[in-house]
Amino acid sequence: MFKQLRDGWKLPKINKAMNAASAALDAGRIDIAEEWLKQAHNLLLDTTLPQTAHTDMILAWGLMALTLKERGHTDLAEQCTKTANLLQARFDVGDFYREYY
DSSP: OHHHHHHHHHHHHHHHHHHHHHHHHHTTOHHHHHHHHHHHHHHHHTOOOBHHHHHHHHHHHHHHHHHHHHTTOHHHHHHHHHHHHHHHHHHHTTOSBOOOO
16 A cells, blocks of 8 residues: 555656657657656656556557657667567556556
């Protein structure tokens, strides 16, 4: 229960980092975007997300990888793809909090 509460506080930080990375990409600052993506990735490594947020993160990392690939940053796009694949693997084994409505 305490881990779920702690992880709940991390989700807004992860979302903030992803949004900041996206804004940095739009501004053409790939170095800043890379720092924000590293921060989001590091937070995700030890965070268990609710089911809906988990699927949203898979989509967000996949779309970030596509955006980076389109702009010619293939090395960073590959890292984002690996993170999306890691999240998908965690989802497949059930490493998320179930939401009951």
